[in-house]
Amino acid sequence: MNSKSVEAAQASAMLSQLPAPVLENLMANSVQRSFSSGETIFLQGEPAYAIFLIVEGWVKLYRISTSGAEAVVAILKRNRSFGEAVALRDQPYPVSAEAISDCTLIQIDGKRIRRQIIENPELGLNLLAATQVHLHALIEQVEQLKARSGVQRLAEFLVDLAEGQPNHNRLPLPYNKTLIAGHLGIQPESLSRAFAKLRDHGVRIEGNHATIDDLELLRDLANQDKGQPWVR
Amino acid sequence: MNSKSVEAAQASAMLSQLPAPVLENLMANSVQRSFSSGETIFLQGEPAYAIFLIVEGWVKLYRISTSGAEAVVAILKRNRSFGEAVALRDQPYPVSAEAISDCTLIQIDGKRIRRQIIENPELGLNLLAATQVHLHALIEQVEQLKARSGVQRLAEFLVDLAEGQPNHNRLPLPYNKTLIAGHLGIQPESLSRAFAKLRDHGVRIEGNHATIDDLELLRDLANQDKGQPWVR
């Protein structure tokens, strides 16, 4: 287990703040795996045997509905874990996971974690914290989908991106636009048009880099009221 | 603590399968509270001090975005718990909760549960299970919002309703239509029109009762393919 893995563990909601011996035990018994871009990590409906922690790269969680349509449920980066809540129960994964860049993951056996929780309940609390992060992200996504337009969601996406970076010049888009569209719940064509609309608001796109003139302006756009009548 | 409370505890993902003494201890130290329809249980941003379990009635979880728009995140009924993941950490509630019918809840102190988890790690696993139910529900909601039309979501909603009930004649709608609209992420007017469209598919509405001629037909409608191009 290399230093990058330890770093990821310490930065994750799931494993941070664990007593060192517990963490070491877990890490010693977990597997590090590499996936190349496009590879499937697990499929919706498969028995959930493991919890994953992203050491490097990007992962997409998605769902294929009965009709065959794909919905991107989450896009995760370094230091995020997934599958926590499911792998502890005898249940199938509710989503599929796919590497969207070359990436390395730590794979921890669910049964082992289960045993560890019994011995060290703090770990259970940590896992609850980690799932809470997921929960929160999904709640925000539902809010965005219900109360904001596609352009606004894109603006929000760019603001989030920029906040991770110091300079807003030539901000690299983390993955291709088809995927961004899926993440935002719109079609690629609509994304293209949404970018065009943002050009009037100081956003320029060149290839897979974005330049943001005025971050405040963009933030305002994302939060503009649509005047909901159901607010009493 | 009356029998209804015990019943709810045993039917909940959160407290079922707990050793009797642990359950009794928890219950003995929790409060039963009543709310009348429309009353606020807690507000988004408040410190999360408690976990709630619904003994009777209906509760709405919603979020007010920075723009002031309301998005209904979940609607919960008997035996469901909420606030589990949050109340165990020193964080504010990410949503607001409101009683949408007269209802009785069991309120369990977060700090107490935290102590109990340390003593009895099984409880931690149970809570993980409970949050997993929430997680799953949200994932489904995201999928529905991204990949289905309003009419389809309404069809799905009715199918879910009907599956709880044995006869599909005069199926009572559990709450008013404005709220159903919010739950489905559409405006009340659009809901009205969606109901009108379903009339052609064997669904009739009288007041707050629905009659479904052919449940299978409705299910098909909800799952009809929209022919997604992003499925490779």
Add this chain to the structure above:
DNA sequence: CGGTGAATTGATCATCATCAAAGGGCGTGG
């Protein structure tokens, strides 16, 4: 009764999906 809020319906507009076409980057095979 008068008033208030829920529900419906009509008319219109904004948003977004869909279908079609075309340009550009990139890797593969000749």
Add this chain to the structure above:
DNA sequence: CCACGCCCTTTGATGATGATCAATTCACCG
């Protein structure tokens, strides 16, 4: 090295879906 094909991206035209604004009806309640 170049040609070809493939996929991503953009743009245009059109249609479906749902929001908004306005008006009306109805049930309920003080």
